Amino acid sequence: MTADRIAQGAREAAGLRSGVRPPRRAGSALLLTRSREHLEPAMSAAGRLLGYLARFNRGCGPDELLGTWLRPELDAGLPALPVRGAGRPGIGIRASFGQSGVWMLCELDGDGLHSAVDGAARLRVVLESFLPAARASGGAGCFLPVFANEVAGGSPNVALRDLRAAFPDAIGDAWLTRKPDGTLTLPEVDE
Numbered sequence: 796m797t798a799d800r801i802a803q804g805a806r807e808a809a810g811l812r813s814g815v816r817p818p819r820r821a822g823s824a825l826l827l828t829r830s831r832e833h834l835e836p837a838m839s840a841a842g843r844l845l846g847y848l849a850r851f852n853r854g855c856g857p858d859e860l861l862g863t864w865l866r867p868e869l870d871a872g873l874p875a876l877p878v879r880g881a882g883r884p885g886i887g888i889r890a891s892f893g894q895s896g897v898w899m900l901c902e903l904d905g906d907g908l909h910s911a912v913d914g915a916a917r918l919r920v921v922l923e924s925f926l927p928a929a930r931a932s933g934g935a936g937c938f939l940p941v942f943a944n945e946v947a948g949g950s951p952n953v954a955l956r957d958l959r960a961a962f963p964d965a966i967g968d969a970w971l972t973r974k975p976d977g978t979l980t981l982p983e984v985d986e
Contacts, residue, residue, distance in 0.1 A: 822889070823908050823917050824857030827869045827899045831937075834863065837898035838971065838979040844892065844900060846978070857902045860973055861918045865937040869899050872932025873925055886924045914943075915954065922962050935965040939981075941973050 824845070828837045845860060874887040886905030893899035907920040918940060929935050940958060942951045951970050959966040972980045 822857050822859075823903045823914075823921070824860045825888075825901045825903055825921065826860060826863040826941075827893075827901060828863055828865050829867055829869060829897055831865055833897050834865070834981070837894075838863070838981070840894070841898065841900045842973075842979040845973075857900075859914055859917075860941045860971075860979070861903075861914065861921055862938055862940040863971055863979075865939070865967070866929065866934070867936075868929075868933045869896070870901060872928050873901075874928060886920060918958070919961070922958075922965065926962065926965055929965075935962075937967040938962070938965045939967045939969055939971055941971045941979065943973060 826837060826841050828834050841860070845857065849858065870888060870891060886903055886907045888901045889904040891899045891901040903921060905924075907924065908917050911917040911920050922938065926935055940955065942954065951972075955966070955970050969981060974980070
């Protein structure tokens with residue numbers, strides 16, 4: 796499925812064919828990719844889709860990409876609806892778009908995301924909520940966080956190091972950068 800067809804599906808899902816826009820907050824997204832070899836085409840298509848949504852669907856759809864999760868199972872075993880319990884606010888996958896079996900861009904929703912103060916806190920809520928389910932259904936996979944051009948409180952290297960300390964079995968050795976136009980890039984890691 797091409798990015799244009801996915802964008803058309805997003806417009807229709809948001810009720811934009813009839814010109815009616817449902818009232819709801821923009822949210823966070825997670826890009827699931829089957830393997831590293833699928834990362835570049837997934838980044839390209841998801842970046843175009845996110846750029847489209849940012850330009851034309853203000854207030855409908857995700858406004859921040861938290862990361863790319865490399866896992867062969869894609870969304871298998873991850874909560875489709877907000878899950879509550881274990882002392883954590885519930886979160887889950889509200890909707891997803893993608894190329895079947897290769898990548899999926901998942902819009903996330905739930906109280907835990909809305910109560911988090913910033914992107915780093917939302918990322919931690921997602922990892923704390925989704926990692927137990929991921930481990931139970933085949934392994935943690937490899938998570939690559941997405942940072943804006945500027946990272947609050949320091950460099951991406953510092954933020955990546957902190958995430959790896961908190962989630963050592965899940966965080967990869969690199970990160971992605973999301974530019975204002977939605978483009979995703981995989982910068983070189985300067986250790």
